[in-house]
Amino acid sequence: MSHWTPAQALDRLRAEGSEFSTLFRHGSLEVEFYKPDQVDRQQPHTxxxxxxxxxxxxxxxxxxxxxxxxxxxVLFVPAGAEHRFYDFSEDFGTWVLFYGPQGGEAA
Structure with missing residues (x-):
């Protein structure tokens, strides 16, 4: 069994010195935790x-x-779409679940 809390994910981010951390992979599913530092610098994902x-x-x-x-x-973002978090609180953090093929699934 795999189990994470936001506090555990934040501890891992601090240990890695990163804004995001991959916590789990299974098939096409990839689970990350993301905590941007003041500015969300993400680029569109594949x-x-x-x-x-x-x-x-x-x-x-x-x-x-x-x-x-x-x-x-819960927010859905299709592959390749420009997206961004802004005006977020200092304690903001989000689970990120990537799935499916490169280029996204057919509508």
């Missing part, structure tokens, strides 16, 4: 992804649409 907000809050924009985000929210 696979579809889901974000599950774990801690904190902020704003999110993808393909020109934006929304407020809070713990428990």
């Amino acid at each position: 696979r579809d992804e889901l974000y599950v907000i774990a801690t904190g809050n902020g704003r999110f924009v993808v393909q020109g649409r934006e929304c407020l985000v809070h713990p428990g929210d």
